[in-house]
Amino acid sequence: MDEDTKLCNSTDERRKIGKVTPRERDEISALFERKNGLTELIKALVEADDEALKNNYFYEKIVADLGKTTTRHQRWWDRCAKQYQWERVDGHIWEIDFETCNIFLRKL
Amino acid sequence: MYQYLLVILEKGAVPFCHYSNPFYYSAAEPEFMPVEVLEKIIGYARENGLFLNFLLGRHPLPSEYENLIGTIGHVKMIPMALKDRYPDGVLVLEADENLRFSDLEAKSERNLILLVTPTDLPHLSDIVVSLWGKFKRLNLHLVGVESFSSVQLDIYKSELKKIADSLGQLYRSGREIEMNVLSDRLLLNRMNNCDAGIKHLTIAPDGNGYICPAFYYDNEADTLGYWSDIVETTPANHQLLDLGCAPICSRCDAFHCKRCVYLNKKTTLEVNVPSREQCLTAHAEREVSRLLLQSLRTVKPFDQFPAIACLTYDDPFDLIIGETWKREDPAAVSATSQDADDYLLQIYEMQKKILRKLDMD
Numbered sequence: 001m002d003e004d005t006k007l008c009n010s011t012d013e014r015r016k017i018g019k020v021t022p023r024e025r026d027e028i029s030a031l032f033e034r035k036n037g038l039t040e041l042i043k044a045l046v047e048a049d050d051e052a053l054k055n056n057y058f059y060e061k062i063v064a065d066l067g068k069t070t071t072r073h074q075r076w077w078d079r080c081a082k083q084y085q086w087e088r089v090d091g092h093i094w095e096i097d098f099e100t101c102n103i104f105l106r107k108l
Numbered sequence: 109m110y111q112y113l114l115v116i117l118e119k120g121a122v123p124f125c126h127y128s129n130p131f132y133y134s135a136a137e138p139e140f141m142p143v144e145v146l147e148k149i150i151g152y153a154r155e156n157g158l159f160l161n162f163l164l165g166r167h168p169l170p171s172e173y174e175n176l177i178g179t180i181g182h183v184k185m186i187p188m189a190l191k192d193r194y195p196d197g198v199l200v201l202e203a204d205e206n207l208r209f210s211d212l213e214a215k216s217e218r219n220l221i222l223l224v225t226p227t228d229l230p231h232l233s234d235i236v237v238s239l240w241g242k243f244k245r246l247n248l249h250l251v252g253v254e255s256f257s258s259v260q261l262d263i264y265k266s267e268l269k270k271i272a273d274s275l276g277q278l279y280r281s282g283r284e285i286e287m288n289v290l291s292d293r294l295l296l297n298r299m300n301n302c303d304a305g306i307k308h309l310t311i312a313p314d315g316n317g318y319i320c321p322a323f324y325y326d327n328e329a330d331t332l333g334y335w336s337d338i339v340e341t342t343p344a345n346h347q348l349l350d351l352g353c354a355p356i357c358s359r360c361d362a363f364h365c366k367r368c369v370y371l372n373k374k375t376t377l378e379v380n381v382p383s384r385e386q387c388l389t390a391h392a393e394r395e396v397s398r399l400l401l402q403s404l405r406t407v408k409p410f411d412q413f414p415a416i417a418c419l420t421y422d423d424p425f426d427l428i429i430g431e432t433w434k435r436e437d438p439a440a441v442s443a444t445s446q447d448a449d450d451y452l453l454q455i456y457e458m459q460k461k462i463l464r465k466l467d468m469d
Contacts, residue, residue, distance in 0.1 A: 016204070018133040022255075085136035100204070100227050101128070 014095070018086045018103035024076075025101045031073045032098075038066040110339065112159035114310040115149060116321060117141050117173070120165035122187040124200045124221050125249050125302075126368050127322035132187075138167045141313040146173065149311060149335065150180050161185060161308075163321065168193050185221070203228035206235045214241045216285075221247045226256065229263045233270035236287070240278065245286040249366075254375045256385045265392040272400040280407055292364035293397040294413050299357070301367035305349045311335045319349070319379075322370035354380040356387070360424040361417075364397070365390035387423040395419075411457065 020028075041062050045053055053059065077094065080086070080103075086094065092105045118138040123129040153160050160182040166189045169177075177184075186197035188208060200221045201209065206228075220243040224232060239246060250256075256264070272290055286292070292300065304310075304320035309332075311317055316331040317338045318324040324331075332338045347353050349369055357367050357380070368386065375383035397416060404410035421427060 016133070017135070019128055019130045021128065021130060022252075024130075084130050085134040087135040100225055102204075103133070 014104040014106040016102050017094075017105045018080075018084050020080055020084070020096070020101050020103065022101060024080060025096065025098060028073070028076050028096060029098050031069055031076060035066065035069045035073055038062055038069060042066065109156075110158060110309045111307045112161060113149065113153060113339075114161045114163060114308055114321060115141070115146070116163045116310065116312050116324065117146075117169065118165045118167070119313055120167075121163035121321070122165060122185060122200045123223070123251075123321070123325070124163065124185050124198075125320075125322065126251055126253060126366070126371055127325055128251060129321075129325050131325075132165060138165055139313065140170070140173060141311075141315070143172055143176065145315045146176060150176060152336070152339065154180055159183075164190060164194075164197070166190070201239075203232070203235050206231070206238065209235070209238055209242075212239070212242050216241065216244055218243050219245045219247070221249065223249050223251050225251045226260050229260055229267060232264070232267035233274070236271050237274050240274070240285075243285065245288075247288045250389065253389055254371050254383055254385055256389065261385075261388055261392060264389065265396065268393065268396040269399070272396050272403075276400055276403050279404055279410065288364060289393040290397050290400060293362070293394055293416065294401050294410070296363035297414070299351055299360075299363050299365075299367070301351065301357075301365060302369075303349075304369055305343070305346070309335070309339060320370055322368075323373075326370070326374070348378075348380045354382075356382060356424050356428065359427055360387070360390075362387075362390040362394040362424075364393065384423055384425065387425065391419070391422040395422075415454065 042059075045059055045062075081088075081094070086103060087105060089105060091108050093108060095104050095106055096102070097104065118140050120131045120134045120138055121129065122132055150160070152158070160177070160180060161184075162177060162182055163185045164187070166187055168190060184194050184197035185200055186194050187200055188202075188205060188211075190197065191199055191212070198219045198221060199212075200223065203222060203224045204227070220239065222236070222239070224235075228235065236246070236248070250264075268290065271287070275285075275287060275290055278285060302320070308320075309317050310319065310321050310324060312324045312328070312331075315335055316324075316328075317333055317335040318331055332343045351358055351367070354367070357365075365386070367382065369379040371386055372382050373379045375385070394416070398418065401410060401413060401416055421430070
């Protein structure tokens, strides 16, 4: 099952299947923001197409941080899904509404 | 001694107050409270004349449990999914499932609980009005009230006013329904709070006792002890749950307020100190109740109800830090000329009745 953490306003084909605590919501929200920020940074570096920039220490740090953040992000979903026994359906993803702490199952 | 017990029959039981229960949505098979534990609780309640409230999840109870709890007076708190299975249960509705409220048949004797989150606030009046005719009493609980912004509070206040207008029309047409946040204050002349840990004790599925279900779902380690060990004892610092030990609440006249000790603990780390958000919300409700009563001055039986004073503050904490508090009744300190008019009107109406009665005699 794929997971995603997009804040989604559309209600099409999604169903509420869970809820997390505000504390858990804050954890995933911070990881989500960090992941997005690092991805944007990498994109900017790639688009700059500067070999010197791409090979420097700074670039390596971002890549390493993005890897760690992605792993923590995935662990959060695994942990919460296991703890609260969320419904899994093939061809669907989980997503969270950061405002309400609700977890939805959305058809891909 | 407690007056009633709240028994959580499974961890995924429906949340029915200011707290959330992430386990409620679990897709796993429910793990019910062991039947022998339930049997002992029911036996104890029967011997001691305690009423029982059972909290159910989305799954119907096995017949063994149904038979057992059928032997004693009780109330079942149930989610929408079980409304047909237990038609006498107190239904707990989530405002965000309001599209399904049309499935509820008209039933004027039913009690409903409506859980409202900040995102539901802009549609609150529409949601509540859609439930008219489907209940005798509606208990509205705000989930996340502890983090209400001033904008959200304003929205809540304006939605309450719309609901009060509609409720006023129902009262004028002779309908007798109740809504905790608007009608309770009209009838109360002293605090009528939740009194968790004083009037009632919560028993979790594993048999451990808690002040209320919110303490259990927030942190299972917050237990007072195993239910049978604590049900007749007084927990440490028990007096802090009492109104007399709440310095802000004991000066307040938002008598309908839940005075939620769980939210107190969560927001101020003290069970006897409320957060500003709770006080502002309770006073918004109190103010709309006051305006509702004022608009019903000529309607029976509301003409007999004492007027609710207009206040100059919206958080009783201001009474303690401000100059307005002069050790008198806070309501008396800040009564306005409008209230004085109300009192005079009441005296005048009362005198007319007395004179009429004397004439008849």
